[in-house]
Amino acid sequence: MMIPMLAAIVVTAAFEGGSVGRVEQAGPRHLVCAVKGQADQNGRNRQANWYYFRMDGLPRGEEVRIDFTDLVGEYNFRPGSHAVTKNTRPVFSYDRKTWTHFTDGEASWDEKEIRLTIRFRPERSRMWIAHMEPYTREHLSRLMGLNRPHLHLEAAGLTVRGNEIPMLTITDPAAADSGKKVIWLMARQHAWEAGTSWAADGAVRWLLSGDAEAARLRKSAVFQVMPVFDIDGAAEGAVRFNANGFDNNRNWDTAEPGKMPEIFTVRKLLLGGRMDLFLALHNTESVDYVEGPVMDERVRPAAEALVKGLRERTSFVDGRSPRNSMGAAIDKGRYTVNQYLYAERKAPAFLMEMMVERHPRLGRPRTSRDFSALGEGLARSLWEAANAGK
Ligand SMILES: [Zn+2]
Structure with a gap:
């Protein structure tokens, strides 16, 4: 048998x-x-x-x-x-x-x-x-390959493996930069958080689109977008640490060039340039929120405008936002990018978490399309926040 x-x-x-x-x-x-x-x-x-x-x-x-x-x-x-x-x-x-x-x-x-x-x-x-829909080199290449007069590509920094951290600058070169707001959007400090790359991708695509509102934003702002900060980790299937084991959203106060080249190189760029607003995008499993230095009265209007815009224009949900990122003492070596930018240059620097489990407003987990669709509302909310209280 x-x-x-x-x-x-x-x-x-x-x-x-x-x-x-x-x-x-x-x-x-x-x-x-x-x-x-x-x-x-x-x-x-x-x-x-x-x-x-x-x-x-x-x-x-x-x-x-x-x-x-x-x-x-x-x-x-x-x-x-x-x-x-x-x-x-x-x-x-x-x-x-x-x-x-x-x-x-x-x-x-x-x-x-x-x-x-x-x-x-x-x-x-x-x-x-x-765990969620991957956002790979191929997706990034397609985004960077968009041949538009309002898109400029450069490297924001370098990784442990010697790869360039891509940065996309979106603005209308016909309007003078001196009168524009400079808005930074950083995604994927943690390799697993593919949803943040989808959201940044969606923001870039909308900002480059034929939409009349997008054209207005391109004339009045410079958007500096990093869709994949941990480009090594994303390629290698890492979770949240760089190739030397360092968390790309801690260590901003202590980063050394050898161990943490990503933070070290991008930090220089962030400290050296103009900054009217900064946002780092993250994924969590179970909660949406926005945090920033909301105890600072000069930053508070931007925080309120950002959260209001996100609530009205995207699936974002959280009754407690904006939350305070500077509420407790921060140990050495534990500064996140937004905490560091506020501590160092009093910048209106925020962090946004986007959940991946079943979302209460959507009634299902967010798909790549949902994350991408956040992009328009995100870009418009960032612009409103950069102009709030002025
Ligand atoms: Zn994260």
């Missing part, structure tokens, strides 16, 4: 942005996938919420189970935290063009084991899974 061979499901993450930990095939249609995660330069603050892998040999139409394990790490030196929770809904794709979230019915959570399980019936034998 012949025993039918059960073909193995082959898992790989050996491609740009890919990441997976140890994979075990627990049964013919059951995979246990550890999330690789990343720790900092001292082996602390492990965060495990970026996974992006391909499966081949899936049995079409039959139920497949994947357990995501090894999720526990620590955050800001508090052990036991895990970014992947019962509310996490990974995305899947058969072609890396169309990505779909797994449904509530396909996901389950084991609180004792700290384990996320998805059960699904694949339509094809090859499939990709990720």
